[in-house]
Amino acid sequence: MTFEEQIQHFRGIVDDVSFPTVKEWKSKHTGGKVVGMFPVYTPYELPHALGMLPVGLLGAGGIIEIDHADSRIQSFVCSIARSTLELGLTDRVKDFDAVYFTSICDVARNLSGIWKANFPHQLVEYIHFPQNMESPSAVHHYRGELQRLLGNLEQLGGKKASADEVVRSIEAFNHNRSLCWRLHEIRQLTPWKLSTYEAYILLRIGTLLPVEEHTHILEGIIPLVESRETKQRDHVRVILEGSFCEQPPMELLQVIEEAGCYIVNDDLLLHSRWFTDPVPANGDPLLALAESYIQRSVSSSVRHYGLRSRKQALMNKVRSGQADGVIFSAPKFCEPALLDYVLFKDELEKNGIPYLAFEYEEKMSVFESIRMQIEAFVESVMFFT
Numbered sequence: 347m348t349f350e351e352q353i354q355h356f357r358g359i360v361d362d363v364s365f366p367t368v369k370e371w372k373s374k375h376t377g378g379k380v381v382g383m384f385p386v387y388t389p390y391e392l393p394h395a396l397g398m399l400p401v402g403l404l405g406a407g408g409i410i411e412i413d414h415a416d417s418r419i420q421s422f423v424c425s426i427a428r429s430t431l432e433l434g435l436t437d438r439v440k441d442f443d444a445v446y447f448t449s450i451c452d453v454a455r456n457l458s459g460i461w462k463a464n465f466p467h468q469l470v471e472y473i474h475f476p477q478n479m480e481s482p483s484a485v486h487h488y489r490g491e492l493q494r495l496l497g498n499l500e501q502l503g504g505k506k507a508s509a510d511e512v513v514r515s516i517e518a519f520n521h522n523r524s525l526c527w528r529l530h531e532i533r534q535l536t537p538w539k540l541s542t543y544e545a546y547i548l549l550r551i552g553t554l555l556p557v558e559e560h561t562h563i564l565e566g567i568i569p570l571v572e573s574r575e576t577k578q579r580d581h582v583r584v585i586l587e588g589s590f591c592e593q594p595p596m597e598l599l600q601v602i603e604e605a606g607c608y609i610v611n612d613d614l615l616l617h618s619r620w621f622t623d624p625v626p627a628n629g630d631p632l633l634a635l636a637e638s639y640i641q642r643s644v645s646s647s648v649r650h651y652g653l654r655s656r657k658q659a660l661m662n663k664v665r666s667g668q669a670d671g672v673i674f675s676a677p678k679f680c681e682p683a684l685l686d687y688v689l690f691k692d693e694l695e696k697n698g699i700p701y702l703a704f705e706y707e708e709k710m711s712v713f714e715s716i717r718m719q720i721e722a723f724v725e726s727v728m729f730f731t
């Protein structure tokens with residue numbers, strides 16, 4: 347298959363909310379366990395170390411109607427919470443044996459409680475990430491949390507994971523992350539070779555496959571991308587910020603690019619490049635994961651950084667990406683994104699960086715008004731800066 351055919355093929359799988367890759371994996375692994383991973387970051391290494399399949403649980407992308415979820419969760423919350431619940435209530439995730447939610451916001455917290463009440467046959471975990479990164483107890487606390495999660499998975503799977511097995515999982519994900527970082531680098535240095543839409547599909551398919559399979563795909567496709575002969579266009583370079591949890595409609599990414607932007611950095615599917623350095627694959631693997639989370643992870647609106655400022659992290663992205671401007675594209679009702687927008691816009695104004703802001707939801711299907719806003723933004727950046 348050509349590069350373009352592969353992208354189209356993966357898009358078909360991503361859009362299939364019946365999770366065909368999970369069904370296929372289960373048919374080949376009798377008694378195998380599948381663990382759903384709600385964004386933004388969850389430790390994929392833990393289920394993998396026990397031979398389980400971690401799978402991204404990223405909502406329904408506007409593909410299904412919300413017929414049942416509104417009777418269990420408020421209608422004025424983000425679409426990913428409602429559509430993920432709808433997937434559960436319509437039996438589309440019945441093959442999942444466990445689900446991970448994390449302490450990113452009140453909605454995710456509530457969703458984990460609702461999930462527990464509605465799907466008692468599944469193991470439902472709510473991961474308490476450390477909040478005070480400067481505390482000497484933070485690493486110890488999070489290591490303990492990882493130990494608890496691993497213990498519960500061991501009970502689910504009926505076997506123990508050795509330290510060596512966890513180390514091997516860390517190595518598998520380190521390698522995979524290095525390839526995801528490479529895709530990111532290609533987009534930052536030569537954005538005309540790989541659109542954000544294409545990169546997104548290549549990362550998103552990884553949330554549905556065993557990590558080894560995804561790594562194999564990336565190893566084959568990266569050389570194709572590197573050798574692509576695509577023409578450089580007169581686009582403006584932008585940072586896309588705010589789409590870290592609920593996934594924007596893929597058409598929205600295409601509209602931003604068609605309107606004249608190269609997206610040279612973003613916070614889409616951030617788990618795929620969560621750590622800035624490889625997780626050490628020696629010594630105590632749970633301690634290595636905990637230390638990496640606290641000391642060597644990327645910036646995101648859903649975690650605290652102690653003395654490190656998220657405003658500073660955004661400015662670093664602008665500088666390292668040589669960006670002309672920032673586009674805030676946040677899900678409707680997403681508090682972490684909308685609260686950070688207030689901080690970020692002040693910082694950008696102080697530094698004279700142009701920005702544009704709009705909100706999206708999964709069901710959005712008309713993009714003309716956003717397209718016009720982006721075109722006007724691109725023109726203003728091109729002609730007035």
Ligand code: SF4
Binds near residue numbers: 427
């Ligand atoms: S989209 Fe925002 S509000 Fe909704 S679950 Fe994610 S972080 Fe929370």
